[in-house]
Amino acid sequence: MTRLSNYFLKTLREDPADAEVASHRLLVRAGYIRRQSPGVFGWLPLGLRVKGKLEQIIREEMAAAGAHEVHFPALLPREPYEATGRWEEYGETMFRLQDRHGADHLLAPTHEEAFTLMVKDIVTSYKDLPLQLFQIQDKYRDEARPRAGLLRGREFTMKDAYSFDVTDEGLAAAYQKQRDAYERIFTRLGLEYVIVSADAGAMGGSRSEEFLLPTPIGEDTFVRSAGGYAANVEAYVTPVPDAIPFDGLPAAEVFDSPNTPTIETLVAHANAVLPRADGREWTAADTLKNVVLAVTPIGGERELVVVGMPGDRDADMKRAEVVFAGADVEPATAADFEKHPGLVRGYIGPVRDGAPILGTEGATGIRYLLDPRVVSGTSWITGANVDEKHVAYLVAGRDFSADGVADMASVRDGDPAPDGSGPIETARGMEIGHVFQLGRKYAEALGLKVLDENGKLVTVTMGSYGIGVTRIMAILAELHHDDRGLIWPEAIAPFDVHLVATGKDPIVAEVAEELAAQLEAAGLDVLFDDRPKVSPGVKFGDAELLGVPRVVVVGRDAAEGFAEVWDRAAGTKDRVAIAEVPGLFRS
């Protein structure tokens, strides 16, 4: 039994000034965590209890998946991260430091390298595999704007698991085991989830899925179809339409287009000066927008790339990051344009006077990529690469070509699911878990090989599986609270019952003490508010703020043998005979 009269807790009446979201506000006010620096928190006893329960659930399901628990330091040497390229790739997000001898170290953001090296040290044969390892450990990321409390901290606790297999089938099986474990974990926590295809991003590798909690306040956008397709927006692949024969397509026609700085003005102008033979109006979808990007590969030179896409779409820079993975990508600046006078700003197009301008074969030599919808035979209005002139009926494959495809245009409701399962809709979600098939990238970089059945050295294939423990705790607080405080799900509540004794009647104290002992004897963890000089109002307020889902109030009806039982989630308060209270909560 934990007595509030002797507990390290202070609840706050006021919201902390720096708290932007409910979980941050309530976890600080209710005495679960305290800020140490932006995005770095200290843990009070209540917070440790909830975190411990969450970790226990994860440990049980990792054990059920067959994973062994290990533990790595946060402080790791540079060399392995150098070998995999992540020392550079992480950029400013990685905390770096030197020891007294000048040797470089980092505070690990994830531990692929360390696990790979430990397995290399211990495993020699295919007989030692398959293998799944995990740890629950504190990680570091130097976020530019740490905010939202535990939702995105600079220090955070993570469960990271890694699998090691000889064959692709083995990797697929391990991936499935971890994926199943994640489903069990989120189910036990009562967390709704959508499993979406995800781009592997900086992790590399072949298959990757995110577990997203659908919520309008989510940071991530994902798409899904009624037929079961789901992907995050970066992973959405645009279906490629069939090519169109050139026969009968009108010839390209350059036309004057002064004062058409936007797609809208260009479309209006085209409809005015260039009516189509079939009477259809031009729309934004008939225009080809040429987006100029500056792409800088890690350790490489800044290079311009032009991407042509239908004018009714925008460049989605998150999708662009996937197309140009391993490089920084941003819209070209005025300085970039100055260096490339061959691009006529506002009138950029792939050809001028029939001669190629864009593409490695063009006059500018600038790489040119096209949206997948711009298939051979599609006809476009686009820039003529001459000031105040556009060209209409410019046909892909007939009048212009490109160096490749870039699927980075914005995705929107009604776009087709790539698997043919119908139109998609976009929605917001919060990432709650992530599973990756890393493949052989890390094993190759760090030389993790084992002897196969034929005595031949083969490179191991790996998976990586992460859940942000402290982030999940914040998400649960986001989902389970009202305007009075937290309302924890039973699975991770810091206590099973919050027992409040009110008033100065000695019989109340006596009855409450006895009830507390009975509840403990029934195997329940009891938080007992036995504070002698605190008013009932303050005690009730604290009970609502702390968020133990079941509250029992022993007060003025105690003499008659009655208590009040609150179900915080249901919002009910019932008068119950004290003798029946322990029975209510037996599981």
Add this chain to the structure above:
Amino acid sequence: MTRLSNYFLKTLREDPADAEVASHRLLVRAGYIRRQSPGVFGWLPLGLRVKGKLEQIIREEMAAAGAHEVHFPALLPREPYEATGRWEEYGETMFRLQDRHGADHLLAPTHEEAFTLMVKDIVTSYKDLPLQLFQIQDKYRDEARPRAGLLRGREFTMKDAYSFDVTDEGLAAAYQKQRDAYERIFTRLGLEYVIVSADAGAMGGSRSEEFLLPTPIGEDTFVRSAGGYAANVEAYVTPVPDAIPFDGLPAAEVFDSPNTPTIETLVAHANAVLPRADGREWTAADTLKNVVLAVTPIGGERELVVVGMPGDRDADMKRAEVVFAGADVEPATAADFEKHPGLVRGYIGPVRDGAPILGTEGATGIRYLLDPRVVSGTSWITGANVDEKHVAYLVAGRDFSADGVADMASVRDGDPAPDGSGPIETARGMEIGHVFQLGRKYAEALGLKVLDENGKLVTVTMGSYGIGVTRIMAILAELHHDDRGLIWPEAIAPFDVHLVATGKDPIVAEVAEELAAQLEAAGLDVLFDDRPKVSPGVKFGDAELLGVPRVVVVGRDAAEGFAEVWDRAAGTKDRVAIAEVPGLFRS
């Protein structure tokens, strides 16, 4: 039940090249830990189990002492450590880093500042005290030469507790509770300990004791008397003899002393040229050695200080660090002497021709301190501060004086205990715990005040109490092993029983499986070596190396109903009826 056929473990036949001590060698060879960088280790499943059991014992005794568990990050901001002076004091031993915005951070070596600030944030009144908090957490120290495995790492797990009280009596009571808890912890771990008075060193404060494990391989020297006095050598206080009247003491007498570079040659020369009236021989104890030190306070100027002490003692630089706490201290260099030509090297003394040379009143102005034994009326042979001349019969208080006392001479067997409990002996020990009364230093620096009973703000007084969890694990491994491997005490053994099935007889496998199930049913944690293709020799070697204290071998006698039971600590191997095996181990 844990099956070795499916466990993340590889034992090594060879010692790791960098392992200097048995615990490091064996913990690596037996698959408990793996090196990540010098002094930084990763933890394998076996290691995590032992560490977890150790932490559990500590948690239980902290709870019994009334301490609440919290948890702080390793990454902390600079400012609080700046306020207490420790940002500078820690020197190169502290890992420091900057975030992307250039803000300074550290990896905390201990957490006094963070706890003080959290308590300041939560506690407002004397009614909220007394309070004890603790955490079990990973700490960082950038040791110059990390070695000896977990005995002295750069990352290590520590239980650090802190107490907060209004009164000195409250602090003394909290100190006693933690001290008692430490006694219980070490007793449960079977660790012999001596509690010695300790200098508080960089921690500041008033009372401080170390728990030392007496062992000839210990890094620390301590002294103790048969009468119960015990202190580390830095904390030993030399008893001050009574002053001697000047009456009848011979007058000072300068004599030539060429070629007397050492105390021995000086003493021999004095006996040859200056026989004493009473016929006694001069000894080294009759000479006054003047040791020149360079003292550099943090952020201050390098200053020379001379310390006079009996010539039969040496300067103990660890004791000197206590005398000059808060400053760097080292023997003066040739460059220092060049800057002070007033010191005649080899012949340094407090006076020349009757005029003071040393001391702030002397010709050099250099600060002069004396060993406590150099009381008024003691008569010495010492340098005349003239080349090739010494002076005899120079009497303290009559012929020379000093600026103060410096108790930094070496301590040796037979010296008197300061509490009168008889002669001391010196011994070696390993620090296994440390308790400090910090007093109000941290609370003052960081403004931790509470309202007292009269509504007045008073500064809180604090204690700090540390146990190195991973260090204790290494010490237990040092104490409990033989040339075949580890032999864990039952309290922290990774498993209760190590069950080995040997041979290819199917009945062995069957009997062993059944016995494993029975042992588990009896509540024992079983490590079951069920590896089908591993030879009995390798299995026995692993069982001895891993160090589970009780090993059961089911082999060729299984058909007759017998197993072999090893007690690793006792070194016995007994033939036991299998039916009786589970009963042997019931606690």
